[in-house]
Amino acid sequence: MKTSLSWLREYVELPADLTAARLDEALTNLGMEVESIVDQAATVLGDLVVGRVLTIEELTGFKKPIRFCTVDVGREAPQEIVCGASNFAEGDLVVVILPGGELPGGFKIGARKTYGRNSHGMICSAAELGLSGDHSGIIVLPAGSQTPGVDARPVVGLNDVLVDVEITPDRGYEMSVRGIARELATHFGVAYTDPAAITFPVGTADAPWPITVEDTVGCDRFSVRVVRGVDPDAQSPEWMQRRLIQAGIRAISLPVDITNYLMLEFGQPMHVFDLQRLRGGLLVRRAHPGEKLTTLDGVARVLDAEDMVICDETGPISLAAVMGGETSEWQPGTVDVLLEAAHWDPVMVGRTARRHKLFSEAAKRWERGVDPQLTLASLEKAVAILVEHAGGTVDERILDIDHVAPPAVxxxxxxxxxxxxxxxxxxxxxxxxxxxxxxxxxxxxxxxxxxxxxxxxxxxxxxxxxxxGGYNDIPSVLPPAGASGGLTPAQRRRRSVGRALAENGYVEVLSYPFVTPATADQLGLPTGDPRRSAVRLANPLSEEEPLLRTSLLGPLLGTLKRNLGRGQRDVALFEAGTVFLPRLAAAAPPVLGVDRRPDAEEWAQANAIVPDQPWHLAAVLAGDAEPSGWWGAGRTASWADAVEAARIAVSAAGIPADRVTVRAAEQAPWHPGRCAAIVVDGNVVGHAGELHPAVVNTLELPKRTSVMELDLDALPDAPVIDAPRISTFPPALIDVALILDHTVPAEEVRAALVEGAGELLESVALFDVYESSQLGEGKRSLAYKLTFRAPDRTLTSEETIAARDAAVAVTATRFGATLRGA
CATH class of the missing domain: 3.30.56.10 (Phenylalanyl-tRNA Synthetase; Chain B, domain 1)
Incomplete structure (x- = not known):
């Protein structure tokens, strides 16, 4: 919103010594963002004076008219000035800037020789002084109004202060001189005069023109006045043009300028119609889908059913509250005008403006809210100014269709x-x-x-x-910190798991939870898999990704692919976050208002359709898990690393190893022969292993890419663990290599060894897997390191061997295992 300090002073008694800094502070404290406060007098430096043209000599031989003038500027001798304008004569009063001055934009004025003559200064146009965009000629002052040599700044209006403020969306009333003046009066505690507080006639029984409002929700007030026989050549008064230009609005014609002027002063947008171009009565309604209207900017627009339009018998002639149409706009020869002031639904206007990308000054005000009680006052002042400067006969009939609801208590x-x-x-x-x-x-x-x-x-x-009351009077006091129990168990678990994976070389990433409908196919999820049922967003950020993820793997594998595409070859990533599992409810959700708190039944019905949102953890590996170098060969990441990542996560969550089982499984998108189910207390909490080759090919990932995904919310609470007893006696180490069928999972063999070894077994670890035809068809060797220790004595070799044999016996009974080399 741009305006001038002099305009504001007409309605609020601001302090006479008000400085720009103090005004800036006041506007800021009132909640307005000050873009600039410019003293116009300071935009022109040096001597800017009134001059009287004494003589004019027309110079010939140039492509354009050039005049050599002598001008009385109140000095001892007249100034010689070369000028290219021709709209002045000898004896006219003009505005002159003398050598040493500077015009807006940094244009410095000096004495120089041009067109074969010496020129000492410049005779100025309104454009050169920054008063308007008119370059057609220089400023000619009224005869006898000034004395040559006096300061020209007050004469041409360069003694004002221009104010430019940014208005927040909720304070539309401030987009007017009326609103800003009221705010300043409140801030300074001074008198305020409401410019709209004028006497005006009310609506009459007969209308000056037949008008029907079909939609009183989109337009709850529509007021009209008619003036006939105005002078089509009447010019807007100079004071009005200056204020419009200061506000950044181009002067067009008297009727249009009046509507723009009152929009700035009252905050009430208006529209002027050429009465002779209207065909029949007017109808205010919603647009019909597919209707077209060519607006004042010359663009043919296809209308939407939500748009409001003003129509005559030919169809839409104005996009209501946004921009008028070409067929009914004011023309240079217009003599009969219909002035309209209405009140439109802000939501409708905002959507229409965005739909058509038409952010007019009127639309900006309508979507922020306009006073619905301004229509008749605005029309009264508009008619008064029009008749004063252009004559005409005012129709005594007034239309005022009023459906405005009173403000609520x-x-x-x-x-x-x-x-x-x-x-x-x-x-x-x-x-x-x-x-x-x-x-x-x-x-x-x-x-x-x-x-x-x-x-x-x-x-x-x-x-x-x-x-x-004053924002500055509110003390900056920190709120009292209430008692806190610290992190919740779930928060501690998530942090511990993330820290453990990071310590083991994984890099955490954060992905958007949005996926494409093709994600389920890319992951090879079978028909009927619950993960195929996803929540669809009504207003997604991207139409290409309208679904919420049901697994972390889709976005995580996308992140892996981007890293590989940017030159990374050895990648280990993890992500923790929610997945969204919809609840398929047969009943429609209740419509909850904002006027009251929902009751228990409504709350339960609303929550019945909210998707479950368990917290998952996923990790992905590609490339080398251990790099190669002078120290030796490296190792490519495999399904075993994904399984180990799951073990690390479960252990960091506080679940003891003896409650965790890893067993073979089949689950998309994993390779059916290289997939493990992670089982805690008999419940499957996730899967780990190598991706299915079809998934790898579809997503263009490296071969043997391995992933794991766990449902952290499915893990039981971590038990309270007693401090371990540390034995001071030496351990007994024995290795066993067992020959078994290659289909027997190593984890089940480990569990059997633990079961058979008894209490003396301290730990067991797989350290070698060997396959060879020498072992027999379909056989392999699994070598385990067994550690035995007693808390109260040093174990004898007989005790150690007996424990080992007991462990091997269980594997032999359960899996048919034999000791290798026995």
């Missing part, structure tokens, strides 16, 4: 501002502050004014109390 508890803001506000002070913004206060009941559609709830009134 807001109940404000007396202690709410103090509790929320943290400062003591008495009832009288609260009433004083709210009354200053136009509210009607009666005890705890507050009725907001018509120009404040943003005041809807008690908390909005509390914000006004804080704002007008």
């Amino acid at each position: 807001i109940h404000l508890p007396a202690d709410l501002p103090s509790r929320i803001i943290g400062l003591p506000y008495g009832p009288d002070r609260i009433a004083e502050l709210l009354t200053a913004v136009g509210c009607t206060v009666s005890g705890s009941d507050v009725v907001p004014p018509s120009w404040r559609p943003d005041l809807l709830a008690p908390i909005d009134l509390v914000e006004e109390v804080a704002r007008l």
Whole structure:
């Protein structure tokens, strides 16, 4: 919003000594973002004076008219000035900048020789002074109005201060001189005059033109005045043009300029129609899908069913509240005009403006909220200015279709501002502050004014109390810290698991939880797999990824692929986050309003369709797990590393190893022969292993890429672990190599050894897997390192061998294992 300080002073008695810094502070404290405050007098440096043209000599021989002038500028001798304009004559008063001056944009003025003559200064146009974009000629002042040599700044309006502020979306009333002046009056505690507080006639029984409003929700007020026989050549007064230019709006014609001027002053956008170009009565309605309208910018637009339009018998002639149409706009020869001021639904206007990418000054105000009580006052002032400067006959009939609902009463508890803001506000002070913004206060009941559609709830009134009471008066005090139990068990578990994987070489990544519908096919999920049923977002960030993930693997494998594509070859990544498993509810969810808290039944129905969101952990490996170098050959990551990652995670979650079992399984997207189920207390909590070759090919990943995924929420609570007893006696180490069928899982063999060895077994670890035709068809050798120790003595060799033999016996009975080399 751009305006001038002089315009504001017409309606608010600002301090005479008000500085730019003080004005900046006041606007900022009122909640406006100050873009700039510019003193126009400082934009032109040096001597800018009134001059009288004494003589004019027309220079010939040039491509354009050139004049050599002598100008009286109040000095002892006239100034010689060369000028390219021709819209002035001898004796005219003009504006002259003398050598040593500087025009806006850094254009310095000096004495120089041009077109064969010496020129000492410049006769200025409005464009050169930054007053308008008019380059057609220089400024010619009224005859006898000034004395040569006086400062020209006040004469041409360069003694004003221009203010440019950014208005927040909830304060549309500030997008007007009326609104800003009211705010400044409240801040400084000075008198305020409402420019809209004028006497105006009300609507009559007969309308000046037949008009029907079909949709009173999209347009709840529509007012019209008609003026006939205006002078089509009448120019806008100079003061109006100057204020429009200062606000960044181009002067067009008197009727259009009046509507723009009142939009800036009152905040009420208006529209002017050429009455002779209308065909029949007007109809205000929603657009029909597919209707077309060519707007004033010359663009043919296809309308949407939500758009509001103003129509005559030919169809839409205006995109309501946004931009008029070409067929009914004001023309240079227009003599009969229909002035319209209405009130439109802000939501509709905002959506229409964005749909058509038409962010007009009117639309900016409508979507922020406009005072619905301004229509008749705006029309009255518009008609008065038009008749004063262009004549014409005012039709005494006035149309005013009014369906505006009165503002609702807001109940404000007396202690709410103090509790929320943290400062003591008495009832009288609260009433004083709210009354200053136009509210009607009666005890705890507050009725907001018509120009404040943003005041809807008690908390909005509390914000006004804080704002007008002074943000700077609110102390910066930290809130008291309540007692805290620290991290929850789930939080501790997630941090421990992430830290453990990071310590083992994995890099954590964070992926968006959105996936494409093709993800399930890419992962090879079978028909009927519950992970194929995904939640679809109604308003996704990307139409290509409208679903919420049911597994971490889809986005995680996408991250792996990006890293591989950028030159990384040895990658180990992990991610922890929620997956979204929909609940297929037959009943439709309840429609919950915001006027009250839902009851228990409504709350239960709403939560019945909220998807389950368990916390998962996934890891992926590709390339070398151990790099090669001078120290020896490396090792490629395999399914065993994915299984080990799952073990690390479960262990970090506090689950003892004796409660964890790894067994062979088949689960997409893993290789059916290289997939392990991670079992805790008999429950499957995840899977690990090598990706299926088809998945690897589809996603273009390296061969033998391995992954694991766990449901951390499915893990039981970590038990309270007693401190281990540490034996001071030496261990007994025995290795056993067992020959078994190659289909027997190594983990089950390990469990059998633990079961048979008894209490003396301290640990068991697989350290070698050997396959050879010498062992027999379909056989392999699994070598385990067994550690035995007693807490109270040194074990004898007989005790150790007996424990080993007992362990081997269990494997022999259960799997038919034999000792290798026996």
